Amino acid sequence: MSGVGGVGGAMGVDRVMELRAQILERNAALSRANAAASAPAGGAAPAGPASFTDTFTDALKSVNESQSKAGALSAAYERGETIDIAKVMLARQEASVGFEATLQVRNKLLAAYKDIMSMPV
Template structure:
């Protein structure tokens, strides 16, 4: 090596990368915990579907609210880390997109069931 030291910009990028990796690991832990509880005995069919769907929608709403709050705080100058704001926005976008996909699948299944009677 020629003795060139990394600039603070490179160090910032490496620190951001480390933070993203840590958050990714935390999400994997949450997913593993969710998968572990999914293996538990299921409730009677249909008994908790509405409650589960309602809870999922509340979680998506909470993620979107947090994203909006972070964006507003950034605009007011209270939050200075744009990476956190952008990650929150992306998380909210992914959660909303997943909700739309679930809705589309449910609607398609409903339409298929309705066609079966015809």
């Protein structure tokens, strides 16, 4: 008995293998695109590492943008504009996951700060 299949076990395995191949192709394409985008243009020197403050600020801005986008899509859907409900729900979930991740990072940073402050000198 196949764990993937069900009624058409061989057909299910073929479908999974086909999906795996598509995922690998897309991953390779994204890797090539990222490599091309990160390559310095015109031989310019690559920028140094970003500071923690800049990185954290960029992450917070990204979370804020995703929440704004989700709110705008929700409002447009509620107004009756022709927006796919799946697109709205996906945007809401992305915003929720981003917010939860940010909250967890904040909690970890706060815990680390408390640990450092309670260390004897």
